[in-house]
Amino acid sequence: MKKYDAIIIGAGHNGLTNAAYLAKAGLNTLVVEKNDYIGGAAVTRELHKGWFYSNCSYVCSMMRQSIHRDLNLTKHGLILVPYLGTVNFSDDGDTLSAYHSEGPYYNELRARSPHDADAMFRLQADLNRYAQLIRKTLLRTPPDPTSFRPRDIKEMLFLAKEFGALGEQEIYEYIRFFTMSAAEYLDDYFEDDLIKAAMASPGIIGTALGVYSPGSAYILLHHVMGDVDGSIGAWGLARGGMGAISKAIAGALKEHHGEIRTNSPVQKIIVKNGKAIGVALESGEEVYASIIVSNLDAKRTFTKIIDKKDLPQGIYEKAKNFKIRGSSGKVNIALSALPKFNNLPDNKYINRGGQGFTGSLKTMEKAYDCWKRGRWSEDPFIESVIPSAWDPTVAPPGKHWMSNFIQYCPAELADGPWTPEKRDQFGQTVIDKIERYSPGFKDLIVHMEVRTPYEIEKEIGLTEGNIFQGELTIDQLLFNRPFPGYSQYRMPLKNMYMCGSSTHPGGGVSSACGANAAREILIDLKKPNTVPEDDCFDE
Amino acid sequence: MNNHNKFSDERLKLSPFHERQAALNVRDAWSVWNGYKFADYYYDAEYEYFCIRNTCGTYDISPMQKYLIKGKDAESMLNRMVTRDISNLAPNRITYVCWCTNEGRMIDDGTIFKIGANEYMLTCGSPNLAWLKKASFGYSSIEIEDLTDTVAAISLQGPTSFSVLDDMGIAGIENLRPFDFITIEFNNSELTISRTGFTGDLGYELWIEKNSAIALWDALYSAGENYGIQPYGETATNMARLEAGFIMPYMEFNEALKTVHFQHDQTPFELNLGWLVDFKKPIFNGRGALLTDKKNGPTYTLTKLDIEGNKPAEASYIYADEKCTKEIGYVTSAMWSPAVKANIAMAMIKTQHLDDELWVEIYYEKELRQYDKVVRCTKQKKPFWMPERAKLTPPRKY
Numbered sequence: 001m002k003k004y005d006a007i008i009i010g011a012g013h014n015g016l017t018n019a020a021y022l023a024k025a026g027l028n029t030l031v032v033e034k035n036d037y038i039g040g041a042a043v044t045r046e047l048h049k050g051w052f053y054s055n056c057s058y059v060c061s062m063m064r065q066s067i068h069r070d071l072n073l074t075k076h077g078l079i080l081v082p083y084l085g086t087v088n089f090s091d092d093g094d095t096l097s098a099y100h101s102e103g104p105y106y107n108e109l110r111a112r113s114p115h116d117a118d119a120m121f122r123l124q125a126d127l128n129r130y131a132q133l134i135r136k137t138l139l140r141t142p143p144d145p146t147s148f149r150p151r152d153i154k155e156m157l158f159l160a161k162e163f164g165a166l167g168e169q170e171i172y173e174y175i176r177f178f179t180m181s182a183a184e185y186l187d188d189y190f191e192d193d194l195i196k197a198a199m200a201s202p203g204i205i206g207t208a209l210g211v212y213s214p215g216s217a218y219i220l221l222h223h224v225m226g227d228v229d230g231s232i233g234a235w236g237l238a239r240g241g242m243g244a245i246s247k248a249i250a251g252a253l254k255e256h257h258g259e260i261r262t263n264s265p266v267q268k269i270i271v272k273n274g275k276a277i278g279v280a281l282e283s284g285e286e287v288y289a290s291i292i293v294s295n296l297d298a299k300r301t302f303t304k305i306i307d308k309k310d311l312p313q314g315i316y317e318k319a320k321n322f323k324i325r326g327s328s329g330k331v332n333i334a335l336s337a338l339p340k341f342n343n344l345p346d347n348k349y350i351n352r353g354g355q356g357f358t359g360s361l362k363t364m365e366k367a368y369d370c371w372k373r374g375r376w377s378e379d380p381f382i383e384s385v386i387p388s389a390w391d392p393t394v395a396p397p398g399k400h401w402m403s404n405f406i407q408y409c410p411a412e413l414a415d416g417p418w419t420p421e422k423r424d425q426f427g428q429t430v431i432d433k434i435e436r437y438s439p440g441f442k443d444l445i446v447h448m449e450v451r452t453p454y455e456i457e458k459e460i461g462l463t464e465g466n467i468f469q470g471e472l473t474i475d476q477l478l479f480n481r482p483f484p485g486y487s488q489y490r491m492p493l494k495n496m497y498m499c500g501s502s503t504h505p506g507g508g509v510s511s512a513c514g515a516n517a518a519r520e521i522l523i524d525l526k527k528p529n530t531v532p533e534d535d536c537f538d539e
Numbered sequence: 540m541n542n543h544n545k546f547s548d549e550r551l552k553l554s555p556f557h558e559r560q561a562a563l564n565v566r567d568a569w570s571v572w573n574g575y576k577f578a579d580y581y582y583d584a585e586y587e588y589f590c591i592r593n594t595c596g597t598y599d600i601s602p603m604q605k606y607l608i609k610g611k612d613a614e615s616m617l618n619r620m621v622t623r624d625i626s627n628l629a630p631n632r633i634t635y636v637c638w639c640t641n642e643g644r645m646i647d648d649g650t651i652f653k654i655g656a657n658e659y660m661l662t663c664g665s666p667n668l669a670w671l672k673k674a675s676f677g678y679s680s681i682e683i684e685d686l687t688d689t690v691a692a693i694s695l696q697g698p699t700s701f702s703v704l705d706d707m708g709i710a711g712i713e714n715l716r717p718f719d720f721i722t723i724e725f726n727n728s729e730l731t732i733s734r735t736g737f738t739g740d741l742g743y744e745l746w747i748e749k750n751s752a753i754a755l756w757d758a759l760y761s762a763g764e765n766y767g768i769q770p771y772g773e774t775a776t777n778m779a780r781l782e783a784g785f786i787m788p789y790m791e792f793n794e795a796l797k798t799v800h801f802q803h804d805q806t807p808f809e810l811n812l813g814w815l816v817d818f819k820k821p822i823f824n825g826r827g828a829l830l831t832d833k834k835n836g837p838t839y840t841l842t843k844l845d846i847e848g849n850k851p852a853e854a855s856y857i858y859a860d861e862k863c864t865k866e867i868g869y870v871t872s873a874m875w876s877p878a879v880k881a882n883i884a885m886a887m888i889k890t891q892h893l894d895d896e897l898w899v900e901i902y903y904e905k906e907l908r909q910y911d912k913v914v915r916c917t918k919q920k921k922p923f924w925m926p927e928r929a930k931l932t933p934p935r936k937y
Contacts, residue, residue: 065849068880079878081593084586100583101566229585229877230849239593349565349582390767392594392699392937397706397765 004030004289006521007279009266009305010461010500012040015295016249016260017514018499018521020071021531022291023258025522030287031258032279034265034461037243038250040295041460041467042509044243044394048447051334051401052394054242055449056460057467058330058403059083059354059385061226061235062510063245064139066532076251078244080236082228083390086354087344088198089437091363095343096194097350113192123189123199124233130174131225131232133162138505138512139533141520142479142487178474181209182216183361197358204407205383206467206507208325210368211361215473222472222506235354237385240393245509269294269496271310276496291495291521295514297462297469298322298482298502301491312492318483322502323471326411326453326464327371331404331430334447338389338400339438352389357382357433367408374414376426381407382433399446406430411453411464418454426452468507469500478504489517490524497521551576554601555691555752559760563770570773573666573687575602578772585877587771588778591738592878592924594767595697597759598737598776600744601752604649605686606661606671612678613657619823620674621651622807622816628653633718633733637807637815638670643828644795644804646670648786648812650735652720660686664788670796674824691752695759696742696779698926699766701934704732704743706762713933715743726754737776739783741928766937781872782879784843784922786810791841791871791885808837809887839868839887843923846882847914849875850903857886859895861913867892870899879923884916893918 008019011033023029037043041056060080068078088096096112099105109117143155166174177185182203183196190196200211203220210216228234238244250260269292270278278288294301302311302319344351358364358381367377383405388395395401409426412418427450435441456465463469470476479487482502489497499517501507519531552575554560560578568579577599580587590596608617618625621636628634630653637648649663661671668685675681695703704712709732711721720733728751736742747755760768777787786792791810798804806829807816816829846852857868868888876883888897897916902909928934 065880074879079592081589082586084583100586229875229880390593392702392767397702397937 004028004287006030006291006293007032007287007289008293008295008499009269009279010034010040010295011038011246011250011260011262012295012500013042013246013249013509013511014500014514015040015293016246016253017067017071017511018293018295018518019258020249020253020256021515021518022521023253023256024071025518025527025530027291029253029258030289031253031260032264032266032281032287033260033262035459036263038260038262039243039246041462042242042246044241047332047449048334050396050399051447052241053332053401053449054238054387054403055332055451056330056456057242057509058387058405059235060238060242060245060509061228061233062508062512064510064512064515064532065229066139066534067511067515070532071249071252073245073248073252076248076255077240078248079239080228081239081390082234082236083353083385083387085350086356087341087350088194088201088356088358089341090194090197091359093342093437094194095341096198097344098198100349109195112195113190116190116192116195119189120195123186126173127221127224128232129166129170130177130221133166133174134221134225134505136162136534137478138510139516141489141516142481142504144485144488145479177217177221179214180217181212181214182220183211185217185220193360194358197361197364198356200361201356201358201364201381201383204364204368204381205405206328207471208327208371208408209471209473211364213368218474218477219472222508226508226510237387237391239391241387241391242509249511266305269306269310269493271307271493274310275494291497293497293499293517293521294491295498295500297324297466297500298498299324299463299470300461301498301502306493310493315483315492322482323473323476324463324466324469324502325471326457326466327408328453328465328467329376329406329409329426329430330451330456331406331427332449332451333402333404333431333445334395335400335402335444336446337398337444338386339402339434339441339444341438352386355382355384357384357437364407371408371410374410374412376406376409376429378429379433380409380429382430383407384434404430404434409452411457418452423450423452423455426450469502470506472506477506481506489520554599555749556599556601556693556756559753559756560599560770568772572602572773573604577602578770580772580774581770584772584774584778587769587775588877590767590769590771591697591740591775591779593698594769595695595700595703595763596769596771596775598694598696598771600692600694601690601749603687603692604663604666604668605690605692605746606668607684607686608659608661608671609657609682609684610678611657611680612675613659613681616675616678616681617651617659617661618820620671622823622825622829624817624820625651625653630655631720633720633735635815637812639807639825639829640795641825641828642795643806643825643832644798644802645792645807645810645812646795647788652731652733665794689749690746691749691755692744692746693755693759694736694742694744696736696738696740698741698928698935699763699768699937700742702937703759703763703766703768705936706765707758716932717930725758726751730755737783737785738779739785739922739924739929740779740926741931741934777872778874778876779924781874781883781885782876782922782924784885786812786841786885787872791887802838805839806832806837808832809839809841811841836890838890840890840893841871842868842886842888842893843919844870844884844886844897844899844916845919846873846884846899846901846916848901848912849882850901850912851875851882852884852899852901855899855901857888857916858898858900858913859892861896861898863898863900863913867895876923881923883919883923886916
């Protein structure tokens with residue numbers, strides 16, 4: 001029986017990145033995947049002939065360019081293209097266009113509030129400053145603050161130095177920022193509700209927090225700290241859909257002779273004398289390796305595929321209580337033509353990019369209230385993008401598809417489990433809302449896929465369909481992610497590691513978790529480090 | 540007198556496509572090329588660059604110089620002028636050429652279209668009429684017509700460019716190989732379509748009598764609506780051509796006839812264009828000097844570089860050591876490549892130092908403060924961007 005050097009469980013983009021780096025370092029590497037396709041939540045699926053949905057993650061700004069470059073992902077078919085303006089719609093149908101150029105954007109803001117147009121410059125500078133600090137940590141392993149090992153001390157000093165460089169006043173602000181709500185943070189900048197709502201909306205995407213919940217300010221930052229070619233806050237699309245990212249990383253993995261086995265769900269990690277030694281597949285087959293890496297979320301890893309008795313005391317409970325709450329839905333819609341939106345000029349750069357059906361802070365908070373009560377709101381927050389307006393490969397010419405991300409959607413409903421009927425009602429709520437802003441929208445619908453947390457968990461395996469593999473709150477960030485004491489990718493079983501978004505730096509298609517985990521594994525194997533440690537930005 | 544007519548004597552010439560292009564130049568970003576008003580960019584240079592790599596875009600090449608060269612002596616005259624042998628060029632084929640002074644210094648580069656047995660079109664970036672006249676001395680049967688102001692030309696580049704032309708109903712476009720051209724009727728004019736371009740991607744160039752220019756534009760934009768068509772300007776062109784490894788006048792080379800300082804112009808060998816020089820031809824302009832250049836090796840060699848970090852190495856020196864004590868060359872063009880995600884450049888490096896370590900000192904600005912850093916460069920043999928689709932025939936239909 002063939003024994004591998006490393007087995008990675010889950011062919012999501014982080015699992016593939018981890019495997020690619022291990023294979024590149026000469027390890028005999030295998031990735032096992034439960035689905036018949038790779039990519040996990042970074043995937044492109046043809047669910048209606050001719051239309052290719054990025055049916056989970058749908059836009060990209062976090063992908064580490066040093067990894068893109070180092071693994072030669074362009075050669076393997078990856079090209080990330082920017083899309084331009086985004087429009088936010090208020091409850092009463094007003095629009096706020098985020099033009100792609102400073103002058104026109106300033107004018108647009110100024111028309112609503114000269115005060116806010118001015119304050120936007122300060123907000124952008126402040127967010128950039130915060131983002132730059134966080135960005136420097138993305139490709140670094142968080143130090144263990146209780147350890148006195150030289151590497152941990154060195155990393156602590158690095159953090160302290162970067163933090164100190166902010167200046168005294170900013171240090172106070174920064175600490176405050178981590179515990180604030182998005183809405184309250186923005187109160188210091190803006191007076192106009194639509195501007196405030198538009199800027200706050202990234203603070204609730206993917207999280208079970210509301211715009212007024214402490215901690216949502218950081219979520220906001222997490223969504224704006226990415227970049228497209230150095231332009232912080234910009235978002236891009238992967239040409240060919242998000243699956244192109246996974247495909248390209250898989251290409252790099254295969255170039256280095258790594259293997260992928262699809263249709264191979266793992267039943268258990270095989271543990272002997274406290275050491276992970278292999279995986280038992282649901283088919284009954286057992287595959288052995290010196291290193292086992294889980295790309296599944298922390299809760300799933302420790303509560304579903306490891307025997308409780310194989311775990312040190314306390315870990316099972318930690319995993320069970322890991323905050324990974326289902327809060328988002330996704331509706332993917334194939335359209336026979338481009339939808340037209342009310343109150344938008346005939347400007348192709350702005351009327352087909354992103355749409356934020358934001359409403360107002362109040363509407364977003366009310367939607368959150370519904371979630372807390374185990375319902376979805378009749379007036380949800382929807383963030384939409386029309387990738388086919390920018391990417392010629394994802395829909396037939398002249399046809400389109402629209403990605404709609406919905407906040408909020410409960411993992412469990414107050415009135416019983418999800419059923420296909422309830423799922424479709426949820427979908428109906430979403431298209432009813434879009435129709436209000438785009439009369440005739442429903443007539444354009446050719447095909448529709450509605451995904452609640454139930455479907456996302458069932459298919460992708462993300463617990464409760466949480467897109468970040470665990471909430472991005474301070475108790476679960478940096479050296480606390482996934483659990484205090486286990487933030488350096490090594491898990492409580494010997495020879496076992498984690499490489500998914502449950503680890504630092506968290507959710508998003510960044511490849512950073514997978515790459516960082518590979519670096520730690522190579523250190524343990526006493527092999528030279530071949531994983532990039534920064535993104536080469538002199539910011 | 541209205542304001543537009545004011546100073547009309549001194550305003551730039553307008554391209555045959557100007558009316559349509561002006562309407563799309565949202566940013567009013569104009570520059571100049573051979574006396575024509577010419578777009579730097581229209582909306583956002585990086586977006587336009589991505590249209591070349593992702594969908595398709597049009598680039599107005601009307602200001603390019605176009606010469607019709609006819610007569611029994613046309614072939615021998617051109618063959619004496621350019622360094623490449625064009626005697627085997629088949630009708631409806633195009634070849635890339637350069638021409639030099641007697642000292643072997645490059646005057647310009649361009650393309651030759653063979654229209655028929657005694658008929659050629661030469662296109663190039665700068666005016667070369669005076670040199671063409673000089674080159675025709677002694678040939679009796681030759682006629683040179685400058686088509687620059689009468690023929691409009693537009694480049695359509697990018698992966699969906701073929702789909703646009705196919706949807707326009709252009710018969711036979713699927714069979715066009717790189718460097719082929721066809722001539723068809725369009726709007727009662729002759730429309731020539733060549734599979735050429737300056738982007739290293741799938742693309743075409745369209746040549747038509749200027750009165751039909753707007754009709755051609757409208758047909759392109761009507762068919763292109765579903766294929767992400769977008770006009771692009773000089774900035775995006777410069778990005779795409781650098782990734783493709785193509786040289787640009789006044790960046791990689793200084794035209795010999797306009798060069799003041801001794802040998803501040805270049806030879807084809809210095810520019811890595813040795814493959815354009817055919818010594819099997821017994822006679823052509825600059826042959827003797829070029830033979831010597833080849834034998835002795837060119838002083839400099841144009842080299843493609845992959846540079847650490849992400850700061851473009853614009854106007855930087857190349858050194859053989861990290862301490863920057865031994866200067867061995869200079870960067871001609873540099874950029875961050877958004878498609879390849881690499882910091883790329885072309886540089887002139889002293890040939891004898893090509894195998895040395897290569898370091899570059901990069902200056903950059905951050906909120907009014909100057910910074911500099913020294914980073915390592917790696918030589919790159921192939922162009923940074925060279926997709927299969929650029930050569931595939933028939934191309935993929937979207």
